[in-house]
Amino acid sequence: MTALVPPAAPLPGRTRELRRQVRAFIADELAADRLAPRCDSWHVGWDEAFSRRLGARGWLGMTIPVAYGGHGRSALDRYVVTEELLAAGAPVAAHWIADRQTAPSLLRYGTEEQKRRYLPAIARGECYVALGLSEPDAGSDLAGVRTRAVQVPGGWELTGTKVWTTGGHNATVIIVLARSAPPDGRNRRAGLSQFIVTMPDPAVRVRPIRLLSGEHHFNEVVLDSVFVPDTMVLGAPGDGWRQVTAELAFERSGPERFLSTFPLLDALVTELRRRLADAGETAEADQAATRLGETAARIWTLRQLSLAVAGALARGEAPEVAAALVKDLGTRLESEIIEVARQLAPVEADPTASGLPGVLAEAVMNAPGFTLRGGTNEILRGVVARALGLR
């Protein structure tokens, strides 16, 4: 039972200076109109120039060893930079997957050639990765992927269709999960492999799947006999499932799982200050303070839980259950912040407006994704139930 939450891991004191630097950078970006805070900025905020500016400051690929163009810093340093950028609604989508997932994955499973080719570019903010995971018939049930990898002289040929591929239309690399061998009896997780596809590739067709907001972030990626040389297989053939799932604790417990609507909370506070400035001590002010305080308490708590998981990850542990809990609690909180804003500052959401109506619209229209991406909350509760011995 004590394993439910890793022990609290206070951030080392040295991260204070780093945090100060990131805040100063964000203030400069805001002042120069290079940053417009957006909700869900790690999904919708694609800005390659911003990514390169972060890279120039040494804030991408922070945990990549210096020998591969990284900065050899700790995961907690990276955590601090990441949470500051997300809280500010900064456009981090372009480098997001490369920095969060691909770099650790390459370090763990990549060949020397792959590391030399991609890691320095990731640290510079010039490598943008999309993940080819889900398919029309394989969503939560990822082991059901049908994209085939057939061995040909010198490499593999990939054929199949991927969907919900975030950023696939702008990516420089798509990492595709494909079936390279039939299932081992009833074990469908066997026989899957990961392939690095360099974009653009004439045999890869990328078509938009527009979100309900009309925005283009998701794609359908059709692979039509795409050749991938042996040198671009990621990890060992057949190990794809293990490789994909090993990084889930990183993916599920980060600050992006409870900060996607923080820019909305920020705008709400500004609006409430304006509205309550003349009102003084009123019942309305009390009610607003209480609802706001409840929300802040939960964000604070999620951050502590997320930090505890980050501390455990930095120690080399794999706190899978705690990570799943962060995502389940945190993503629901992200949506509830919308309800708090609607209750306390009754403005009508307007996607064309700036300020509160604009970020509210952005939050409302992106909210369905919060509890779906990276494993639906129902899947996560199943993970927790299994760990608790219920199934």
Place this chain on the structure above:
Amino acid sequence: MDAATAGKPGQEADGELRLLAETCDGLMRDRGDESAGPWDEALWRELEQAGLTLISVGETAGGSGGSLAQAAVVIRAAGRHAARVPLAETCLLGGWLLAEAGATIPTGPVVAVAAETGGADGFTVARAAGCWRARGRLPRVGWGGVAERVVALTNVDGAETAVIFGPGDFAVEPGRNVAGEPRDRLIVDAALDQAAVAPVGRGTGAELRRRAALGRVLLIAGALDQALELTIRYAGQREQFGRPLGRFQAVQHQIAELAAETAAVRAAADAALGQCAEDGFADPGSSFAVAAAKVQAGRGATVGARIAHQVHGALGFTEEHRLRLSTTRLWAWRDEAGSPADWAAELGRRLLAGDAAPWPVITGGD
């Protein structure tokens, strides 16, 4: 116990805390028999002998020494096992406040309260012929009727002052919380000597309030651990439609949510405790942390008790079943030491005051 090493997160300290938790479990487990009333004096004596009732209170003041982290382990165990003893009250509040006042710490329970001074029933302290006269009513004093000492924190001549008295100085009108724990009204009318009225440092009242809240958070964390464990066990044993309840996905998801709320309260408790131990209770980051943790604990208590009962079905709704020992305490403790709404309003006002953005306030001194 060495406060210097015990307070630091590290392998040795972790091992030491685990051992302490095991000791506490051994002493407090399965003491649920309430036939002897709401006060388990025998358990209290055992805890006292083990030096656990005044943990974190300095040895020079008559406490047992040790860290706040160690006190937290003991209090969480008391919450987990529904121990019918005023542990949080004594080590975190009463013992601490006596030490602050430079007073002798007796054996037996010590409780501390912030005394309201206004109104007809308000608590007053006045000089009278070489001594002090304390009068007034103190509502809902936890374990007041069994306390060896009561420390009322009040204002005398504009200074925060501890007023210390004992069982002979007040009459008791018994009251209870929904868990059956004593929450007594004390009717005080006492002549006290000079030493019983002691000025304390500025900010002691604010610290008392935060310590009381932190104590409830730790108790709630322990009670939620127990409610979760009982729920998992029951869902694994109870069969309906030919399979254990825990095999039904709808039930699994309920229990996963209970686990999530339990984990959240645990993380909040750990973080608030760590912050207070590191920076002191007066630090702005600590005050934010305690308030946030109390709000979260209030939510966790509500959601947790609801789910635990839903999964236990009618059986958990009976007097016979031990689940109620945890859930009635969750219902009581969530509203004690400041309701979640009170603490949330305090947090909210802080966020709305001034012109600082909310994020630096939430991240505090990090």
